[in-house]
Amino acid sequence: MDKNPQTVLEAKGVVKRYPGTIALKGVDFELKRGEVRGLLGKNGAGKSTLIKILAGLTKKTEGEIAYFGLKADVHNVQDSETLGFRFISQEPSLMEDLSIAENIALREKELHKGLRRVDWKSIYEEAEKKLGIIGLDIDPKIEVRYLKVAEKQMLLVIREIFSEGAKIIALDEVTTALSLEETDKVYDILRKNKKGGQSFIYVSHEIDEIFQICDCATVFRDGEVVLNEKIENLTPDDLKKAIVGREMQVIHRDVSKEEPSGKKEKQVVLALDDVCNAKLKDIRFDLYRGEILGVYGLRGSGRTELLKTIYGLLPVEKGTVVFEGEDISHHSPSQLIQKGIGFVPEDRVEGLFFGRPTAENLLMTTSTSTKKVHGNAGLFLNAHSERKLFVEVSKKFEIKAHSPGAEIDYLSGGNKQKVMFGRSLASESRVYLIDEGTKGIDIGTKQEIYRIMGELSTQGCSMIFTSSDLEEIITVSDRIMVMYEGNIVCILERKDFSKERLLHYADSCSKTSGNTSKRGSDL
Amino acid sequence: MTSKKLQIFFLDNMIWFINLVLVVLFVAIEPGLLTPKNLISMIYSVSMLGLLVLAQAIVLISGNFDLSVGAIAGIAMTVVAVVHEFGMPGTPWWVLLIMMLLVGTGIGLYNGFFVAVLKINPFLQTLGTYTFFYGLMLIIGKRTLFKLPKALIIPGGARFGGSIVPVAVVILIVVSVIVHILLAKTSLGRKIYAVGSNREAARACGISVEKTLIWVFVLSGILSSIGGLLYAGYMNCVTMDLARPDLFLTFAGAIIGGVALDGGRGKVSGIFGGILLLGIMQIGLTILKTPPTWRETMNGIVLIAAILLNTYQTRLKGYVLAKSAT
Numbered sequence: 001m002d003k004n005p006q007t008v009l010e011a012k013g014v015v016k017r018y019p020g021t022i023a024l025k026g027v028d029f030e031l032k033r034g035e036v037r038g039l040l041g042k043n044g045a046g047k048s049t050l051i052k053i054l055a056g057l058t059k060k061t062e063g064e065i066a067y068f069g070l071k072a073d074v075h076n077v078q079d080s081e082t083l084g085f086r087f088i089s090q091e092p093s094l095m096e097d098l099s100i101a102e103n104i105a106l107r108e109k110e111l112h113k114g115l116r117r118v119d120w121k122s123i124y125e126e127a128e129k130k131l132g133i134i135g136l137d138i139d140p141k142i143e144v145r146y147l148k149v150a151e152k153q154m155l156l157v158i159r160e161i162f163s164e165g166a167k168i169i170a171l172d173e174v175t176t177a178l179s180l181e182e183t184d185k186v187y188d189i190l191r192k193n194k195k196g197g198q199s200f201i202y203v204s205h206e207i208d209e210i211f212q213i214c215d216c217a218t219v220f221r222d223g224e225v226v227l228n229e230k231i232e233n234l235t236p237d238d239l240k241k242a243i244v245g246r247e248m249q250v251i252h253r254d255v256s257k258e259e260p261s262g263k264k265e266k267q268v269v270l271a272l273d274d275v276c277n278a279k280l281k282d283i284r285f286d287l288y289r290g291e292i293l294g295v296y297g298l299r300g301s302g303r304t305e306l307l308k309t310i311y312g313l314l315p316v317e318k319g320t321v322v323f324e325g326e327d328i329s330h331h332s333p334s335q336l337i338q339k340g341i342g343f344v345p346e347d348r349v350e351g352l353f354f355g356r357p358t359a360e361n362l363l364m365t366t367s368t369s370t371k372k373v374h375g376n377a378g379l380f381l382n383a384h385s386e387r388k389l390f391v392e393v394s395k396k397f398e399i400k401a402h403s404p405g406a407e408i409d410y411l412s413g414g415n416k417q418k419v420m421f422g423r424s425l426a427s428e429s430r431v432y433l434i435d436e437g438t439k440g441i442d443i444g445t446k447q448e449i450y451r452i453m454g455e456l457s458t459q460g461c462s463m464i465f466t467s468s469d470l471e472e473i474i475t476v477s478d479r480i481m482v483m484y485e486g487n488i489v490c491i492l493e494r495k496d497f498s499k500e501r502l503l504h505y506a507d508s509c510s511k512t513s514g515n516t517s518k519r520g521s522d523l
Numbered sequence: 524m525t526s527k528k529l530q531i532f533f534l535d536n537m538i539w540f541i542n543l544v545l546v547v548l549f550v551a552i553e554p555g556l557l558t559p560k561n562l563i564s565m566i567y568s569v570s571m572l573g574l575l576v577l578a579q580a581i582v583l584i585s586g587n588f589d590l591s592v593g594a595i596a597g598i599a600m601t602v603v604a605v606v607h608e609f610g611m612p613g614t615p616w617w618v619l620l621i622m623m624l625l626v627g628t629g630i631g632l633y634n635g636f637f638v639a640v641l642k643i644n645p646f647l648q649t650l651g652t653y654t655f656f657y658g659l660m661l662i663i664g665k666r667t668l669f670k671l672p673k674a675l676i677i678p679g680g681a682r683f684g685g686s687i688v689p690v691a692v693v694i695l696i697v698v699s700v701i702v703h704i705l706l707a708k709t710s711l712g713r714k715i716y717a718v719g720s721n722r723e724a725a726r727a728c729g730i731s732v733e734k735t736l737i738w739v740f741v742l743s744g745i746l747s748s749i750g751g752l753l754y755a756g757y758m759n760c761v762t763m764d765l766a767r768p769d770l771f772l773t774f775a776g777a778i779i780g781g782v783a784l785d786g787g788r789g790k791v792s793g794i795f796g797g798i799l800l801l802g803i804m805q806i807g808l809t810i811l812k813t814p815p816t817w818r819e820t821m822n823g824i825v826l827i828a829a830i831l832l833n834t835y836q837t838r839l840k841g842y843v844l845a846k847s848a849t
Contacts, residue, residue, distance in 0.1 A: 313726060334729035345727050353720035355788040355837075364717055368710050369729040379709045402844050409837075410844045423728070 006032045007069060008199050009168055014063035016049050023049040025223040036190055036200040038210035040243055041220030047203055051170045055087040056080040084167030086160040088174055094144045094152055101127035101140035107163045130158050134185050149177045149300045157186055161193060170201040176468060177299040180507050187213050207236045221245050269462045270431055274319035279305035281486045287464060290457045294477030295466040296502050302486035303466040304346060307433040311343045312336050337369040342424025346435035351420045352408050359390045359404035362419050365427040393422045398448060414445030432463040438472060450476055470499045482506050530843045534836050538780055538796035541829055542803060549807040556810050560687055569802035570691040571679060571757055572769050574750030576776035577702050578743040580794045583777050585739040586719035586786025587638060587645040591652035592773055593766035595744050596751030598656040599626040604668035604761045616674035623748050631744020635737035660763050668761040679756015691753050703791035715739055720787030776801050779829040800829065
């Protein structure tokens with residue numbers, strides 16, 4: 001092993017096996033003092049597995065890890081923290097009911113030394129000092145639950161980076177919920193602190209970001225490191241190629257064939273007019289038959305709420321939602337399912353019935369809401385038609401289940417996602433509201449889902465599809481609607497699609513002034 | 524392939540194998556145990572408790588608690604006995620029976636409304652119901668009530684015309700079958716599992732969580748009042764602490780039978796097995812002349828073992844399925 005004192009972290013031949021799959025196939029990784037290392041790769045490529053191993057959240061199957069030149073066995077989070085490792089996740093895990101100051105103080109060793117009087121004064125002072133670093137003017141006595149998502153994320157960032165003894169900090173897509181201004185603040189902190197000797201592992205899906213802040217980039221693909229290079233020697237295309245590998249040819253939907261440049265009469269299926277509620281402001285747009293409308297925006301932009309509002313899970317306080325000529329503004333989800341509107345929730349944890357059979361999960365809407373369909377007469381379920389429908393849908397989606405009766409828990413992530421998707425198909429939806437339909441599934445399954453979306457669209461089904469993945473949303477959508485803080489910023493036609501535009505519109509800058517976004521001008 | 528299916532079958536129905544082992548064990552120690560009468564009394568002794576276990580199980584599957592199952596059983600029978608003895612002595616038995624069911628339905632509705640609509644924590648809500656109605660029983664009943672119409676003693680106390688088959692056992696079996704159909708074959712049942720497994724997902728599937736939960740508590744109330752009828756018949760009276768000591772056994776029976784404490788899991792075949800295990804232990808220990816001081820401890824050991832096995836059942840099943848996949 002390299003005994004270079006500059007090396008703060010070294011992993012050699014790290015292998016992680018899960019039952020059935022290998023997440024890491026012998027990975028070497030090295031991090032130097034004062035370095036910001038970009039970590040790239042698709043979901044499931046292995047980057048988060050490596051970080052989890054480093055953080056002690058999961059155990060490696062094989063390989064060696066050395067912190068500061070010394071071989072270390074990290075069994076749990078405490079071990080890695082003692083060594084100076086910190087992990088900032090993209091889902092801020094804070095104690096919602098405790099104050100900002102308490103949340104910050106919890107990380108300090110002082111508080112863990114048995115029973116001693118809590119020095120509240122110094123806790124509040126400390127918190128104010130740290131909030132000052134990011135220019136956040138909030139009373140540290142306020143409970144964290146009242147903060148915005150972005151503020152929580154910033155809080156987590158300063159708490160971890162400035163915590164006692166933090167030497168290596170891993171940041172996992174922390175800027176996805178942040179505005180450009182806030183992102184710049186994070187960059188400033190990183191630049192300043194790396195001079196002070198801290199090292200950073202920076203996970204991101206945004207290639208531009210890597211070029212802005214990182215010194216080196218490491219690309220993961222299928223559990224292996226495929227690229228490891230100084231940033232000066234790289235171009236964005238190098239990174240893209242390394243990330244995607246040979247699978248570059250994503251199935252593009254052949255849009256040109258379906259619509260001869262808008263000559264054909266477009267049929268409006270769903271129309272929102274001035275829809276308002278707590279999370280949405282004056283939402284107005286039409287959805288056409290057979291269209292896939294992408295919705296892009298930062299977290300907290302209201303895209304999930306938009307889908308939930310159409311679906312009747314959130315109230316329409318003002319304005320109207322019209323589906324095939326009928327006002328459905330105040331219909332319940334159950335009524336909407338019967339009319340042919342289907343919802344695919346963002347989170348599998350939020351959308352699946354764990355402990356229940358696969359078939360039951362797949363047919364939940366069919367069995368409880370659509371009485372007239374498939375011979376489910378009233379109270380009693382029709383086992384025969386359910387079996388038939390299960391076979392039909394699972395064949396179409398190529399759902400790999402052990403058996404219809406096997407609990408959903410034992411299915412793979414991609415198959416679980418397909419089950420949620422298939423649910424709307426089973427209830428014969430004509431409009432699909434899909435919230436992050438491909439989050440956390442492998443590229444192969446993603447392509448299958450794109451294929452199914454394409455098929456449904458040719459059959460005349462319409463889809464509203466949210467995604468944080470720029471590439472995906474550009475590939476899949478016919479039009480893209482960009483949202484910011486509950487407003488529609490713009491709706492882009494296919495010919496106007498570009499990553500720069502989307503990023504630019506999704507960001508607060510576009511609201512306050514017309515200047516080009518910083519990220520956009522960099523390219 | 525077949526061995527995998529066999530393993531899964533074994534894991535899914537583990538409680539019945541546990542019961543079998545227990546019976547074999549008791550018979551091995553005391554061969555005299557193996558008579559039809561003893562075997563039947565294993566179910567008979569827990570048939571009234573069985574109804575409360577079923578009531579509890581439905582509520583647990585929906586992701587809730589019902590501490591008031593025994594109180595509902597008690598107050599329903601107290602109302603019946605008081606009306607019969609003091610109120611309107613001439614009231615026909617079937618009117619009293621309807622009254623009993625209405626009391627159960629009413630309290631269930633009340634629990635359901637408070638839990639589902641007013642969002643009161645089910646534990647606290649039913650704790651309140653439990654305390655209030657055991658208190659109310661004392662006010663209106665005052666003491667053990669012995670006078671009950673003959674017809675209302677039959678379900679809990681009688682045996683079928685000269686045979687050794689108690690009516691209560693048949694009632695338990697019939698009610699179990701009905702509950703099984705309700706949970707497994709109707710859309711309401713599916714909604715109950717859905718709400719218990721994942722409330723948010725249930726909402727996203729268009730299920731009205733509120734309506735479903737009100738149904739759950741109403742069903743629990745009805746089953747509990749029928750349970751009360753069996754208790755009263757079995758003891759030939761209505762005591763003021765009717766079913767009160769059995770509250771924890773209602774949880775034990777359901778959970779041993781594979782019902783998840785956090786909802787979403789459990790089926791009647793398992794729950795019935797859980798009820799039976801309670802009966803096997805009760806009769807087995809009696810016939811083996813286990814000293815009363817030891818019985819509670821023995822019960823505890825079996826409970827802990829059964830619950831452990833059930834908890835690891837999920838993990839074992841995952842292991843079996845994963846093993847066969849690769």
